[in-house]
Amino acid sequence: MPLSPEQKAEIEASRGQTAQTLRVVSPGMEAHLYTAHEVLDHGFVRVIDYMGDDSAICQAARVSYGKGTKSVQNDEGLIRYLMRHWHSTPFEMCEIKLHVKLPVFVARQWIRHRTANVNEYSARYSIMDREFYIPAPENIAAQSVVNNQGRGEVLEGEEAARVLEILKTDSGRAYDNYEAMISQDGQQGLARELARMNLPANIYTQWYWKVDLHNLFHFLRLRADAHAQYEIRVYAEAIAAVVADWVPFAYKAFEDYRMGGATLSATAMECVRRMLKGETVTQETSGMSKGEWREFEGVLRG
Amino acid sequence: MPLSPEQKAEIEASRGQTAQTLRVVSPGMEAHLYTAHEVLDHGFVRVIDYMGDDSAICQAARVSYGKGTKSVQNDEGLIRYLMRHWHSTPFEMCEIKLHVKLPVFVARQWIRHRTANVNEYSARYSIMDREFYIPAPENIAAQSVVNNQGRGEVLEGEEAARVLEILKTDSGRAYDNYEAMISQDGQQGLARELARMNLPANIYTQWYWKVDLHNLFHFLRLRADAHAQYEIRVYAEAIAAVVADWVPFAYKAFEDYRMGGATLSATAMECVRRMLKGETVTQETSGMSKGEWREFEGVLRG
Amino acid sequence: MPLSPEQKAEIEASRGQTAQTLRVVSPGMEAHLYTAHEVLDHGFVRVIDYMGDDSAICQAARVSYGKGTKSVQNDEGLIRYLMRHWHSTPFEMCEIKLHVKLPVFVARQWIRHRTANVNEYSARYSIMDREFYIPAPENIAAQSVVNNQGRGEVLEGEEAARVLEILKTDSGRAYDNYEAMISQDGQQGLARELARMNLPANIYTQWYWKVDLHNLFHFLRLRADAHAQYEIRVYAEAIAAVVADWVPFAYKAFEDYRMGGATLSATAMECVRRMLKGETVTQETSGMSKGEWREFEGVLRG
Amino acid sequence: MPLSPEQKAEIEASRGQTAQTLRVVSPGMEAHLYTAHEVLDHGFVRVIDYMGDDSAICQAARVSYGKGTKSVQNDEGLIRYLMRHWHSTPFEMCEIKLHVKLPVFVARQWIRHRTANVNEYSARYSIMDREFYIPAPENIAAQSVVNNQGRGEVLEGEEAARVLEILKTDSGRAYDNYEAMISQDGQQGLARELARMNLPANIYTQWYWKVDLHNLFHFLRLRADAHAQYEIRVYAEAIAAVVADWVPFAYKAFEDYRMGGATLSATAMECVRRMLKGETVTQETSGMSKGEWREFEGVLRG
Incomplete structure (x- = not known):
């Protein structure tokens, strides 16, 4: 269950507050604002804020005086041209801010993309929740025999059951002991910044993540790719679906020239x-x- | 004259288009959107877009589920705490996009701040306008006798007049010759990417500049400082006035801890x-x- | 034991290979090359490579033609001036590359410094070693009662013993189960990219980390500070000792103006x-x- | 004449000072150290320092304990694999520092690559030299008729002569007036930070530029490309020739997969x-x- 009833209520309340703005508005994106897209067993991706739309890409490329839209055809053609010729700065003029809940081992891969702004939930300051990623049976796979850093066939029944049992039991015990160590009931209580070291990498964390569209496309190309680990790929796919509604022309160009394209030596x-x-x-x-x-x-x- | 009547009309038209949004809105900033703040003799700063407000800083710092405002007092206290203890990531959660028209020698200083997104008007692709920065008499100053990289007293009348005359005449002649070289009237016409090299550093260029609040504060601390060159300082001051309306708590903390503060060894x-x-x-x-x-x-x- | 006999031999062999170079050489730093400085119970910091020295900072500040040293006094004065007036680019002209072995929860804090280059040991590709950080008794402390994100008094004997027992037992069991899951003995063997999620945050990882001196100073100011968590502070202190030998003038200026200085509002x-x-x-x-x-x-x- | 006799002597003196180091040494690169490669009529590229070689790329990718070379074949294969699969961080482990003298309009394009460290000669602090880029006749070309941001055919004799005459005369006059304004002979003397605005974009400036190999490859792919402006392309080509001697395997892979490769939608x-x-x-x-x-x-x- 990614969200508690209280959290759902808080999000709902935010959806109720609309306001007037002079800024460029993307109708497709407004529909995503303050909506949690569930990912994995306890995770989610939520759009918190955004800046710009397809027309803003063109407006910046033209350094124009008005809101930027000349005509829809012109805009799509210009966006395809910019993407094809590796112009990156116009795409940097759009920005998105997400709230993401994700397992720590996924967060560790994700953070390697440095050109983004991040605010993570602090396990020095706060107590972590008892929520762990336990893979669905169809995602419990063997080490790949052709690729040293990938997975191969799905594990057979009994072995998969053993794996599930281990992950559940070890997570639960680690959390019980985490709680026992920080408890101030009849003892001093270990500092949270120390106790957290007992928690395994499948525990969920969360962060605010803000990135421009150019760098987001780079992230999506690597992480929505078939070679990316499944557990980060599902986040990338959830974000990609949002981007397709936010900047439809730019996303289509990205699909054609980057995701679906090929670089030949x-x-x-x-x-x-x-x-x-x-x-x-x-x-x-x-x-x-x-x-x-x-x-x-x-x-x-x- | 920073803006032509057509440009003014285009900007005015943009101001007329308001829309509904679920996003956080900063009323103080909405008043600045699509308004040109004049700087120097032909320059300006215009807010094109923004993301976030004071509450968004707190929302990210708390990794919260709703829109973030707990109470106004709490927010101001938290923002002051974050600024005092050099927390940078919550301030990165706000973003601003500006359209700036500025002399090339100012642009050359400005661009040294690398953590921003820029789209500059291209002198390879387009023809530059005949607009040059000619300092007002009170800004024509002698080399400083105490600071090797600054200016000292205002030049006296006759010398100032000579300087003004040189700047005006050389700018005008350089532009006439620029036009003569690219003209396709009775000749092939020199490529714009070559002809531009004849233009002096006081010609105006323009760009879209997008930056997060943390990096903007860093820019303002260095460029709104008394030691910054006057011609970039006036831009920094114009931006600072906008920021004060956008994120009043953050700006006040910035003034107290950074601009007005002192670092002692x-x-x-x-x-x-x-x-x-x-x-x-x-x-x-x-x-x-x-x-x-x-x-x-x-x-x-x- | 941070290093195996084979690793020690490999490092020793590297120390034996000297070569001629035209580059600037820092004698103080050469003494650190290919030497492991032990940190915590299994960690280390090793200097792999470096670029520049104090004279290189001045050489860049002067954009000079030769190797840059004018006179030692001039150089120290210039470096202090640059540090005092927040000139960052000359310090960016020195670079250091470290090999660091550190617990995952420390790595997660460390990586938040984005302006560095990192190559981490891959737990998708390789099997992790059975090495966990178990704090020394004097570092097992209670949650601070004045600071929500810090630690206070050292835990008393019996409680500390319970904590130690939990950390050791849980680490050991998690690793046993990690090995059991990836084993291909009589079963398919779980993919390493999945099995790693069972490992707690006190397991050791390692990486190559490369950073310029300006950004390293920023890291040291935050992480060698008394408010930093002890487990990252000891790494920062080990690095600081190396930097003091590498660029003695710059380090002294850093100590005076940054580490020992104060920013007053x-x-x-x-x-x-x-x-x-x-x-x-x-x-x-x-x-x-x-x-x-x-x-x-x-x-x-x- | 890119270098004065004094500058040549200073560079020669630096070439004479060799020292022992434990660091990785690239013999091909040592031959370039403190040698000026002339570019355009007054420009140059000089290697000031470097870090790493082909083996350092592999050493980082393997997070290895020794100097990293396993075998030459292994290294080349690994480097090609890393390049083919867009692994960027191992290439970031090599670093180069250049001293470049270049026209201002080239510098303005160059600086758009933000992921580098730069120290530019300051026209606020120092007096600029009387050196201007005047294109060779074969590089004076007309605006392209197919590409809005490029050049086409070489200009015919008389028109080219007019262009040359304008560039020379305007440069000379602008510099004469620059000198006249800053002169303190019988007058106060205009501040250098103001006087520089009279100088055209073909005046030479110079900087120290430091960048890692991954970002340098990105720069070379865009700027050594046939569509780049000739005046920056010749700098990119001079640097490419140096890189080929520095990291021969990486450069060959770059040529095959990036420069010579193609991205198809x-x-x-x-x-x-x-x-x-x-x-x-x-x-x-x-x-x-x-x-x-x-x-x-x-x-x-x-």
Whole structure:
């Protein structure tokens, strides 16, 4: 249960307060404001605030005097041009602020994206909640046999059951002991900044995360990718769905040029040219290593 | 004249379009939206967009579920605490986007603040306007005799007149020749990316500049300071006036702890302690160099 | 035991390989290269590489053509001037690369400093070592009664023993279960990227961390401060000792103007001025809140 | 003449001072240290310092204990893998510091790359030199007729002569008047921070510029590209030649995967797949706009 009744009520109350503004408004995004999108078993993504929309990207690119929209067609064409030619600054002119609840091991990956602003719930100052990520059975998978940093097949029944049992039991015991250590009932009570070290990496934390659209796209390209760990990918996908409603033109261009696109090396491009001329190219004649060739074949298959 | 009638009309039109939003609204800031604050002879600062207000700083610091305001007193106290203890991330949760028109030599100083997003009017793509900064007579000053990187007394009449004459004539001629080089009338016309090199550093450029409140405060502390060059200081002061209306609690804390505050070295603090005990401390007995002592005396005088 | 015999041998071997270079060399720093400074029970800080020294700060400030040293006195004076007047870019011209082994909960605080380059040991790719931070008895302290995010008195004997027992037992069991889950002995073996979530925050991780001197000073000011959590402060202190040997003038200026210095608000400075004139100022007449006044008294006491 | 005899002597003297170090040394880079590579008519690029080499990239990626080199083949393979899969942090572990002399209009483009450290020669503090970029005749080109932000054909004789005459005369006059304004001979002398505004954008400035290898590669991809303005491209090319000697494996991977590679959109990849199946695809049936199709044809031609 990601949200308590009190939290739900607080969020609902916020949704009731609308106000007038002279700022650019994205209707698609307003619908997401103060709505919690549930992710994993106890997590969520909530839009707290945003700045700009598709027209704001064009307005900045043109350094214009008014609100920026010339015509809808012009705007879409300009946005596609900017994306295609790697112009990053106009996309930096949109900003989003999210409230995210997520397991600590996901937070540790996420924070590696440095070009964002973060305020995390402090386990020095506050007591952590008893909420742990326990994977659904279909997400309990074996170490991959082809990729050293990925997962392979789903674990079979009995082994999966053992894993689930361990995760639940160890989480519960760790939290019981956390509570026992900080308790001031008949004892001094360990400092929270020390007691937290007993908590495992599947405990949930939460933060406010603010980022511009250019850097968010970079985050999404890496984390909504098929090679990203499942547990961060579902957050990236939840955010991507929000962005598609916020800046529809920019998101479509991002999907075409970044998410769905492919970067081919000089060697790979030369192979494509030879193949288009009718030549049969093999790994041996490609100039690529086996790993590169396998990835190249994957790209050509689509 | 910072704005043409067409530009004024375009801005006015933008001011007429209000919309409903669920986002946090700062009434003080709404009054600044789409209003040009004139700076120097042809420059301006215009607020294009903003995110957050005083309550948003507290909301992020508390990682809260609702809109964040608990009570006004609590919020001001929390903001002062955060500022006093150098907490930077809550202030990063507010963002502002400005449209600024400014001389190139000011832009060159300004851009050294790297933690901001910028879209500048492109002199490769577009033709620059014939607008140059010509200082008012009271701002035409001699090289400082005490500070190698500052200005001293105002120039006397005849010398000032010579300076003004040079600046006006050279600007005008440079622009005439710029136009002559890019003209396609009876000739091919030099590329704009080359022709621009003939333009002096007092020509006006413009950009969209977006920055979070923490980094804006850092900018204001350095550029609204008495030691900053006058021509950038007037921009900083115009922005500071806007910020005071946007986030009044945060701005007041900034004024008290940063702008009006002083950082004393360990040596200087030791001198203060000795003086409070009644000792007479001189530069010779202070442990400070002459330059440091002079600055210390200035701080004590206030 | 922070290092295995094999690791010690590998480090020793690196110390044996010296080479000629035209670059600026800091003799004080060479002595630290490829030496592990032990921190906490299993952690360390090792200098892997560095760029620049005190003279390099001056060389950049002067944009000079040669190696930069004019005279030692000039250099120290210039460095103090730069530090006193908040010039940051010359200090950014020195860079340090460290190899650090540290508990995960310390790493989570550390990484909040975003202006650095980091390569962390990957628990998706590799198996974590069985090494956990277990505090020494004198560091097992109660929650502070005056500071919500700090620790107070050392825990008394029996309670401390209970805490130690919990930390040891829970760490050991969590690691046993981690190994059991990833084992491929008679089962498929859980993916490492999933199994790691069972590990508590006192497990050791390690990373390469590279940062420039300006940002390192900022890190040290916050983390070598008395208010920082003990477990990160000891790392900051180990690094500070290295920096003192690397750039002695810059470090001395940092100690005087930053670590040992104090920032007083406008209100506090006004109180100092009144006190120097002989007035008795109390909290009530100071214009400060009780919290500010308490901190102000602390600064005056030194 | 980029360097005066005194500057050359100072640089030569620096080349004579070698020292012992325990750090990783790149022999290819040592040959560049304290050597000025001339660029344009008065500019240069000089390597002042560097940190790391190819082995340091691998050492960080492996978070290893020793100097990092396992075997040369392993290292090259790992570097290619890291580059192909967009791992950026290992490349951030190498750092370079350059002294660059360049025209102001080039500096204004260059500084837009924010993830670098910069110390520029101060025109507030110092007097600028009388050195201006005057393009060679073969670089005086007309505005492009196909690209709004580029140049096209070389200007014909007479028009080119007029341009050259304007640039030389206006530069010379602007500098004469700059000198006249700051002169303290019989007058107070205008402050340097004001007088500089009369100088055109083809005057040379200089700075120390320090950047990590990942961000340098990003700079080179954009600025050594055929679409970059010639005057910045020649600097990027001079730096690229240095990097090729510094980190040969990384540079080769960069050339293959970034400079020589191509990013194809989802739409473009689908066209390639159809073409490989024997279908004839035209702009009309491609799903691309005319501009995109023209660029796609260019990529296929190579």
